[in-house]
Amino acid sequence: EYLVEVQDVKKHFKSGANQVVKSVDGISFAIRRGETLGLVGESGSGKSTLGRTIVGLYEATAGQVRFAGKPLTGHTREERRAFDRQAQMIFQDPHASLNPKMKVGDIIAEGIDAYRLARGKARQERIVQLLEKVGLHAEHARRFPHEFSGGQRQRIGIARALAVEPSFIVADEPISALDVSIQAQVVNLLEDLQREEGLTYLFIAHDLHMVQHISNRIGVMYLGKMMELAASDELFREPLHPYTQALMSAIPGADPSQRETRERIVLRGDPPSPLHPPGGCPFHTRCPAARELCASELPAWREVNEDHWVACHLVEG
Numbered sequence: 001e002y003l004v005e006v007q008d009v010k011k012h013f014k015s016g017a018n019q020v021v022k023s024v025d026g027i028s029f030a031i032r033r034g035e036t037l038g039l040v041g042e043s044g045s046g047k048s049t050l051g052r053t054i055v056g057l058y059e060a061t062a063g064q065v066r067f068a069g070k071p072l073t074g075h076t077r078e079e080r081r082a083f084d085r086q087a088q089m090i091f092q093d094p095h096a097s098l099n100p101k102m103k104v105g106d107i108i109a110e111g112i113d114a115y116r117l118a119r120g121k122a123r124q125e126r127i128v129q130l131l132e133k134v135g136l137h138a139e140h141a142r143r144f145p146h147e148f149s150g151g152q153r154q155r156i157g158i159a160r161a162l163a164v165e166p167s168f169i170v171a172d173e174p175i176s177a178l179d180v181s182i183q184a185q186v187v188n189l190l191e192d193l194q195r196e197e198g199l200t201y202l203f204i205a206h207d208l209h210m211v212q213h214i215s216n217r218i219g220v221m222y223l224g225k226m227m228e229l230a231a232s233d234e235l236f237r238e239p240l241h242p243y244t245q246a247l248m249s250a251i252p253g254a255d256p257s258q259r260e261t262r263e264r265i266v267l268r269g270d271p272p273s274p275l276h277p278p279g280g281c282p283f284h285t286r287c288p289a290a291r292e293l294c295a296s297e298l299p300a301w302r303e304v305n306e307d308h309w310v311a312c313h314l315v316e317g
C-alpha cells in the first residue's frame, strides 16, 4: 500500500566550525501508491531537504527511508540505479535546473542516455512523444531553454523527469515561481500525468492554498518537524494544530462557510533560526496556545483520528 515510508528521519548539516543545522529532525510518515501528498511549510522548515532525502539526493543522518518496501541504504549498485530511475525530482526554478547550453531534446534525453533506454531514431521518437505529453511540440527539441517561458520550461523539466518512466516524483515548489495564470495549467498537467502514468507525488509548496486541490493528504512542517498530517478535506475542515490553524486563517476565503467564525490568527515574531531551534515544542515561541509544558517537552507525533496525525500537547485523542 505504501510506496514511500519515512521512519524517524533526520538530516543535519554542519554549519561553520561547530554548529549543526537540524533541517529535518525526526520525521515519520508514509506516502501511498498513486496519491499526492502535499507538503507545506515556511522557507527554512526543511521541506526541500526532506524531499531530497526521500529521493536519495541526500543521505539521511539518522532514521530510514524505505521505497517499495526496501531501505534506500545498503543497495547494490544495480539496485541503486533502479531506485534512482524510479524516483525523480522536479525543481522550483526550471531556469536554474535546465542547462542553458543544451538543446531541449538533449535535456529531456539525459535520463534516456544515462540508462541507455533508447538510441538513434527510437531516442528521437521518445523525445517527441515526451514533448507532446507535456503539451510542447516536436520542433521544440532543437531549441534552447532561454527561448521558452517559465511555464514551458517547467514543462521541459517535467518531460525530463518522465523520460525514465519513474513511479515517484518529488515536485519541489514546481509552481511557486510561475505566474498565477500559469500555475493552474502546470497543476492540471501534473494531475493528467499522474492518471496516465500511475505516478505518486510528493508536492512541496510554501502555502496550503497551493497544495489544496492537488493533494489527497497534506503534511505541515515547521522547523524540521512535522506538525500535522491529514486528508486534505479533513485538514481544511478541522485543522488541529495551532500552527496549521494559523496558516489556514491566513488564506483569504479558504472556507467560505467558516470565514466568519475563523478569525485571522497573527503569529508573533518570525520563525526562529534553524541554527537555534527552541527546546520543547519547536512552535512554542510563537504559539498562541502555548503552556509551560510546551517549552520543555517535545510533543509526541500521534495519530489522533484515523489517518490524522498531530504533534501538540493540547490535542486530545
Ligand code: SF4
Binding pocket: 241, 242, 243, 281, 282, 283, 284, 285, 287, 288, 289, 290, 291, 294, 299, 311, 312, 313, 314
Ligand atoms: Fe502550541 Fe504547545 Fe501545541 Fe506546541 S505543543 S503547538 S506550543 S500548544
Ligand code: MG
Binding pocket: 047, 048, 173
Ligand atoms: Mg525550498
